[in-house]
Amino acid sequence: METYDHLWKELLESLETEVLKKIFKVTKPDSKRRCPIKPIMISSVVKNTLSSKELLSRTALTKNILYKFALVRRMSVNISQTRDKIAQEILKYWNTQGRPGYRLRDHEQRECGKILVRLEESTIVEIWKKLKTCHERDWTLSLLDDIVKSLPSVEWLLQRRCITREMLVSYLVSENNTIDGQPSKDELVRAVLHNISQYNL
Secondary structure (H helix, E strand, C coil), X not given: CEECHHHHHHHHHCCCHHHHHHHHHHHCCCCCCCCCCHHHHHHHHHHCCCCHHHHHCCCXXXXXXXXXXXXXXXXXXXXXXXXHHHHHHHHHHHHCCCEXXXXXXXXXXXXXXHHHCCCCHHHHHHHHHHCHHHHCCCCCCCHHHHHHHHCCCHHHHHCCXXXXXXXXXXXXXXXXXXXXXXXXXXXXXXXXXXXXXXXXX
16 A cells, blocks of 8 residues: 655645635534644645545646646646646656555554444444545455555544544543543544554654
8 A cells, every 4th residue: 555645745735825725624624713724734634635536636726726736746737638637647646656655653553443343343334435545445354454554544533423422432441541521522532642642652
């Protein structure tokens, strides 16, 4: 499997702030806060994007934007081509620049696995299908293995509707965390992310 995060960031960093805001709002529609600063928006878009094709399909990325991006990088494009054709050229270029590896670190994959086993098998299958653009499989011997190796980020998994407050509480308690009061799901997500980050210290 190859990762393309570094290539997506290159495109996102070239965008004007207003264009980036539109993509950020599409990839994180539940965000109630004002759009954060540009580096945080870029990080959020990358973490919530499954594939290069998905990113390039964003309507905010107009033909002119993609053309200028491709031209600077000496891709075989011209202004008379359609937007889809230019996007295909960018995809071909990215496919030669991908890096081998998984988007989640080993400890992140392990902890996501602990959360996934709390789900019904039918729900795990639905997540696997959602990630098909990443693992590109039509069948598998291990749903969980495919999922944790395909996840774009821990946050992407935790924000799924099937990951309930109760599951996050159960995970945190199993990790010897104390839960005070009735925290919201967003608060629990932050607590889980903090817990997982400790394994990387």
